[in-house]
Amino acid sequence: MLKNRIIPCLDVKNGRVVKGINFVDLKDAGDPVEQAKIYSDGGADEICFLDITASNENRDTIYDVVKRTSKNCFVPLTVGGGVRSTEDIYKLLNCGADKVSINTAAVQNSKVVEESSKKFGSQCIVVAMDAKKNGENWEIFTHGGRNPTGIDAIQFANKMEGSGAGELLVTSMDKDGTQSGYDIDLMKKISSNVNIPVIASGGVGTLDHLAEGISAGASAVLAASIFHYGSYSLEEAKQYLASKDIPVRI
Amino acid sequence: MNVTIVDYNSGNISSVINSFKEVAKDKVNIEVTSDLNKIKSSDKVVLPGQGSFKSCIDALRKISGLVDTLNELTISNKKPLLGICVGLQMFADIGYEETETKGLGWIPGKVSKIDNQNGKYKLPHIGWNEINIVKDSKIFKDIENNSHMYFVHSYEFVPEDKNVISATTDYSSNIVCSVEKENIFGTQFHPEKSDKIGLKIIDNFINL
Numbered sequence: 001m002l003k004n005r006i007i008p009c010l011d012v013k014n015g016r017v018v019k020g021i022n023f024v025d026l027k028d029a030g031d032p033v034e035q036a037k038i039y040s041d042g043g044a045d046e047i048c049f050l051d052i053t054a055s056n057e058n059r060d061t062i063y064d065v066v067k068r069t070s071k072n073c074f075v076p077l078t079v080g081g082g083v084r085s086t087e088d089i090y091k092l093l094n095c096g097a098d099k100v101s102i103n104t105a106a107v108q109n110s111k112v113v114e115e116s117s118k119k120f121g122s123q124c125i126v127v128a129m130d131a132k133k134n135g136e137n138w139e140i141f142t143h144g145g146r147n148p149t150g151i152d153a154i155q156f157a158n159k160m161e162g163s164g165a166g167e168l169l170v171t172s173m174d175k176d177g178t179q180s181g182y183d184i185d186l187m188k189k190i191s192s193n194v195n196i197p198v199i200a201s202g203g204v205g206t207l208d209h210l211a212e213g214i215s216a217g218a219s220a221v222l223a224a225s226i227f228h229y230g231s232y233s234l235e236e237a238k239q240y241l242a243s244k245d246i247p248v249r250i
Numbered sequence: 251m252n253v254t255i256v257d258y259n260s261g262n263i264s265s266v267i268n269s270f271k272e273v274a275k276d277k278v279n280i281e282v283t284s285d286l287n288k289i290k291s292s293d294k295v296v297l298p299g300q301g302s303f304k305s306c307i308d309a310l311r312k313i314s315g316l317v318d319t320l321n322e323l324t325i326s327n328k329k330p331l332l333g334i335c336v337g338l339q340m341f342a343d344i345g346y347e348e349t350e351t352k353g354l355g356w357i358p359g360k361v362s363k364i365d366n367q368n369g370k371y372k373l374p375h376i377g378w379n380e381i382n383i384v385k386d387s388k389i390f391k392d393i394e395n396n397s398h399m400y401f402v403h404s405y406e407f408v409p410e411d412k413n414v415i416s417a418t419t420d421y422s423s424n425i426v427c428s429v430e431k432e433n434i435f436g437t438q439f440h441p442e443k444s445d446k447i448g449l450k451i452i453d454n455f456i457n458l
Contacts, residue, residue: 002421003378003398040445045378071268076400076443093262098443120261121301123374123402166374166402197372219372249378249398 003249005045005220006210006237007078007199008227010035013052015061033068039227040073042234045249047073048101048222051081052144063095070096080128080169089116093124101126101169104142107149107156110163117164126199127165129156131186132173138186145173153186154193161194168194169222171202179205179225182213191217207232207240214246253456254281254292258316259309261300266334269442270296273452286319294458295323299336303345303361303405306336307353317354324356328433332389332455338429338436339407347405357431359409364422371422373404379419379427381439387416387430389437389454397447399427399439407438 011018016030036047049069051062059082066079079092080101089100105112106127117125130145131138131153138153157168170190172183182200191198197219204210204223213221226232238248253274255266263282270280281288289295297320299306310316324331333341342353345361353361366373378398383390399419406425409415417428419439427438435455441448 001380002375002401005377070265071272074265074269074272074443074449075445076402094264096264096268098262098265119301121305122404123300123376124262167376195366195369195372196374197376219377 001247003045003247004214004218004241005199006234006241006248007046007048007220007222008039008044008234009048009050009201009222009224010228011050011052011224012062012065012081014058015065018052032065033072036069036077037072039234040075043238043249044075044234046076046078046220048078048080051079053082063091066092066095066097078126080126084112086112086116086119089120089125093120099124099126099166101128103128103130106160106165107140107142107151110159113160113163113165117166122164122166125165126167126169127160128169128171129153129160130171130173131183133183133186138189141173145176154189157190157194161196165196167197167199169199169201173202175203176201178203181205181209182216182218182221184212184216187213187216187218191219207237210237211241211244211246214241251294252279252281252292253294253296254283254289255296255298256289256316256320257282257284258313260298260306260336263298263300265440265442266296266298269449269452270456273449273456278456284313284316286315289316289319290323293329294455295320295329295331297331297333297337297340299334299338299340301336303336303339303347303353304349304351306340307345307351310340320354324434330433330435330455330458333434333436334442335403335438335440338438339405341429341434341436342407342409345405356434357409357414357429358411359407361405361407364404364406364425367422374402375404375421375425376402379421379439381417381419381427382424383417385413385416385430387428387435388458389428389430389435389451390416391454393447393450393454398444399437399441399448400443400445401427401439403438407436
């Protein structure tokens with residue numbers, strides 16, 4: 001039986017992890033390579049790097065981080081943030097990323113998704129969508145949640161599936177950072193409207209939230225803070241889900 | 251000993267390279283090449299593959315003499331070969347991804363889309379799934395039954411002769427996820443992304 005994945009996410013800026021982790025015995029608390037290794041040794045089913053480097057000059061640092069991580073980490077590695085073109089995707093894959101997530105560029109020009117999924121295969125193309133509740137619906141935002149687009153999230157999800165996305169990483173902007181749980185309605189709506197896997201993101205504060213995300217139809221659950229700050233270990237998260245009869249890899 | 255990873259522009263092979271180098275350390279020489287002479291002289295060959303069946307076969311045929319070299323190596327000279335993901339699928343006679351495409355024909359059978367049972371199962375089949383070992387395979391030495399491996403694919407290999415199947419995985423139906431026919435080995439899952447247990451499979455292949 002296919003297991004539900006737990007994906008810890010690390011925010012990386014200029015080659016360093018932004019949110020610290022309270023791991024003991026960690027020599028360099030800000031090194032993403034070292035932290036990715038700790039997560040993979042701890043049972044992460046996949047690891048996600050989100051590059052939030054502001055300036056283009058420092059973009060090369062993420063390539064170096066991906067290169068070094070992939071030499072030490074033998075679980076899938078997804079990298080996103082600032083991915084604009086097929087060329088960017090090629091560079092990241094070439095450095096050892098297994099999947100690349102595309103956010104703003106996918107909204108601005110869906111051809112990037114079409115072309116890259118044809119060129120590299122759908123299996124490595126993840127479309128990351130930031131959605132915010134607007135009345136009865138959800139609206140897509142770009143540029144790290146700064147710019148409204150007027151695009152309906154469900155329609156966008158369908159469009160991305162049609163363009164060849166292999167997975168959708170769905171973040172609720174209302175919930176992100178609140179630790180009050182995923183936007184369950186959003187996750188339900190999207191996962192029941194597409195036939196590709198959905199990764200739930202934004203809002204995890206407790207282990208029960210992870211279980212709720214999977215019950216809503218997500219194939220994988222992504223979380224940052226609960227693992228960063230050592231509130232829970234991956235092992236605890238998995239044991240908890242297993243105790244709720246949710247299939248996980250232990 | 252030389253193990254060659256065939257580099258034929260089949261997409262992203264850096265994870266395959268990293269994992270083989272990690273396992274080989276300094277004991278075994280890992281070569282990544284499309285040079286026919288180097289492939290011919292190697293002791294073992296790895297055939298990776300990402301993207302579609304058609305794109306991989308096209309890329310393979312684009313390198314003049316590569317298919318003949320691989321045929322000679324595996325069919326005539328019986329050198330061990332490990333196909334990973336689409337690398338395994340290409341063993342078949344025919345594939346149906348994008349359009350009907352002729353495969354290498356090493357193991358009779360076809361590659362068709364996984365039946366998603368009207369949307370009940372999401373595709374691609376992405377993530378960790380247990381393998382059900384149905385036959386002793388040399389690459390499964392010290393691998394426990396029901397071990398988790400990492401998968402990402404939408405198409406499955408359906409061989410005519412069920413005796414070549416060494417493991418299956420349960421997703422919609424029992425999908426063939428590993429085959430062994432004499433010196434030819436293949437995994438639908440990605441040992442290079444399947445943590446320590448995946449590295450053990452790579453180690454088993456290197457030490458055949």
